[in-house]
Amino acid sequence: MIKVDKNSPIKIRVVNLHKSFGNKEVLRGVQLEVRQGESMVVIGGSGSGKTVLIKCIIGLIRPDKGEIYVDGVEITALNERRMNEVRKRFGMLFQGGALFDSLKVWENVGFGLRRQARLSEEEIRRIASEKLKLLGLQNIEDLMPAELSGGMKKRVSLARAIAIEPEILLYDEPTTGIDPVMADAINGLIVQMKERLSVTSIAITHDMKSAYKIGDRIAMLYQGEIIEVGTPDEIKDSRNPIVQQFIQGRSEGPIQLV
Amino acid sequence: MNPFRWIGNYTMRFVEEAGRIVVLFAQTLSWIFRPPLQGREIMKQMEEVGVRSFPVVIITAGFTGMVLALQSFTGFKRFGAETMVGTVVALSVTRELGPVLTGLMVSGRVGSAMAAELGTMRVTEQIDALYTLATNPIKYLIVPRFLAATIMLPILVIFADVIGILGGYLVSVLILGTNPTLYIRRTWNFLEFNDLYSGLLKAACFGMILATISCYHGFFTQGGAEGVGRATTKAVVISSLTILISNYFITAALF
Numbered sequence: 466m467i468k469v470d471k472n473s474p475i476k477i478r479v480v481n482l483h484k485s486f487g488n489k490e491v492l493r494g495v496q497l498e499v500r501q502g503e504s505m506v507v508i509g510g511s512g513s514g515k516t517v518l519i520k521c522i523i524g525l526i527r528p529d530k531g532e533i534y535v536d537g538v539e540i541t542a543l544n545e546r547r548m549n550e551v552r553k554r555f556g557m558l559f560q561g562g563a564l565f566d567s568l569k570v571w572e573n574v575g576f577g578l579r580r581q582a583r584l585s586e587e588e589i590r591r592i593a594s595e596k597l598k599l600l601g602l603q604n605i606e607d608l609m610p611a612e613l614s615g616g617m618k619k620r621v622s623l624a625r626a627i628a629i630e631p632e633i634l635l636y637d638e639p640t641t642g643i644d645p646v647m648a649d650a651i652n653g654l655i656v657q658m659k660e661r662l663s664v665t666s667i668a669i670t671h672d673m674k675s676a677y678k679i680g681d682r683i684a685m686l687y688q689g690e691i692i693e694v695g696t697p698d699e700i701k702d703s704r705n706p707i708v709q710q711f712i713q714g715r716s717e718g719p720i721q722l723v
Numbered sequence: 724m725n726p727f728r729w730i731g732n733y734t735m736r737f738v739e740e741a742g743r744i745v746v747l748f749a750q751t752l753s754w755i756f757r758p759p760l761q762g763r764e765i766m767k768q769m770e771e772v773g774v775r776s777f778p779v780v781i782i783t784a785g786f787t788g789m790v791l792a793l794q795s796f797t798g799f800k801r802f803g804a805e806t807m808v809g810t811v812v813a814l815s816v817t818r819e820l821g822p823v824l825t826g827l828m829v830s831g832r833v834g835s836a837m838a839a840e841l842g843t844m845r846v847t848e849q850i851d852a853l854y855t856l857a858t859n860p861i862k863y864l865i866v867p868r869f870l871a872a873t874i875m876l877p878i879l880v881i882f883a884d885v886i887g888i889l890g891g892y893l894v895s896v897l898i899l900g901t902n903p904t905l906y907i908r909r910t911w912n913f914l915e916f917n918d919l920y921s922g923l924l925k926a927a928c929f930g931m932i933l934a935t936i937s938c939y940h941g942f943f944t945q946g947g948a949e950g951v952g953r954a955t956t957k958a959v960v961i962s963s964l965t966i967l968i969s970n971y972f973i974t975a976a977l978f
Contacts, residue, residue: 563852
């Protein structure tokens with residue numbers, strides 16, 4: 466595995482990020498730095514604001530306060546057109562796949578290509594098949610998303626995310642809702658993506674097995690703040706009782722169940 | 724709760740929502756003229772709004788024309804004006820019933836589908852996925868539906884007008900024993916281009932109304948499957964009401 470050294474440039478920097486919905490404060494000053502080529506995993510309970518954080522980074526949710534820098538460019542204040550340029554450098558895997566129901570598998574995978582590059586239909590189809598093959602999927606190009614199993618949907622969705630060859634990949638709970646064997650396969654694919662495509666990635670999850678496998682570093686989000694960041698080993702040895710309770714999955718401890 | 728507070732609350736919510744619908748309408752208009760054209764999506768929606776709604780609209784218009792002939796015949800017979808049935812049917816259908824009934828039927832059939840489809844896309848994060856693929860969902864999802872409804876409604880109304888008048892003719896001639904030549908002459912002589920044109924203009928407005936309102940409710944759906952259900956109901960009820968209310972004002976303006 467390529468080791469990300471401490472001198473790699475910072476790809477994504479989140480500074481003092483705040484976001485509230487109504488009077489519910491979801492993010493309360495999140496600080497996070499992700500280096501070029503690094504795989505960062507953000508762990509945290511349901512409702513801890515993980516999804517909101519990742520959606521702020523790709524510009525789906527506008528934060529109330531704070532800044533997000535991608536390669537040193539502040540993105541929270543960009544207009545729609547400039548933000549679109551930034552988004553072209555991102556790929557995102559959604560929790561349920563979020564495949565377009567009305568389009569065939571290959572059209573889903575090629576969606577970003579059709580919109581961003583002047584390619585012929587055959588060319589798009591060929592690239593789509595290539596990406597699907599990379600994820601171990603063959604001869605499903607003409608199926609509709611409704612005909613796929615949960616694990617296949619995730620892989621097709623991952624193929625769609627990597628089709629435009631992004632520099633940054635965001636994974637929203639990549640192993641939620643699929644069986645453990647498939648989950649392990651998805652983890653393997655994520656590690657492969659990182660090594661082969663040398664992308665920077667942020668994954669959010671509450672699956673510790675997955676976090677240890679795919680993360681160069683792990684950050685724990687608790688009550689709207691990052692309370693600890695470290696390598697998987699450092700996290701395992703953390704002396705913070707909240708982190709310990711979470712990674713061991715115990716119901717007794719300082720974490721309040723909502 | 725204090726009744727004044729209740730009224731105030733409702734008014735605020737109404738004004739806020741109306742404002743958001745107008746904003747979406749304006750955004751939709753501004754996206755129409757930006758590339759890409761999206762011919763494929765527009766054709767798909769035109770088929771959905773126009774071709775698939777055809778049977779419903781035809782049946783509605785046909786029976787409305789038929790019942791109109793029966794009813795006006797009964798009324799007009801009382802003062803010996805049976806021969807005017809053709810005129811009444813033609814004017815009512817082209818000016819009023821054609822566009823309004825078509826608008827209502829299409830709201831029920833297509834508006835609900837638009838809200839349910841966009842609502843499902845919202846709750847399954849497909850709309851977010853569009854943004855991440857650098858595609859504006861208003862351009863990709865709402866513009867084709869808006870254009871399809873605005874173009875297809877007047878076309879449906881032309882068919883509704885013809886079938887409605889034909890329905891009235893058949894009942895008058897075959898059942899009520901009216902002279903066919905007289906009926907046709909009564910229909911043609913009093914029908915002005917203005918009647919047809921005002922009906923078609925109304926239909927285009929109703930198309931815009933139902934597409935905007937239905938897409939709005941679908942696009943901003945919250946709360947899972949239940950939210951999709953709520954959005955669908957609201958889409959149909961609010962677009963139908965808005966069509967009926969705006970119908971009066973459009974008519975008054977064209978009068």
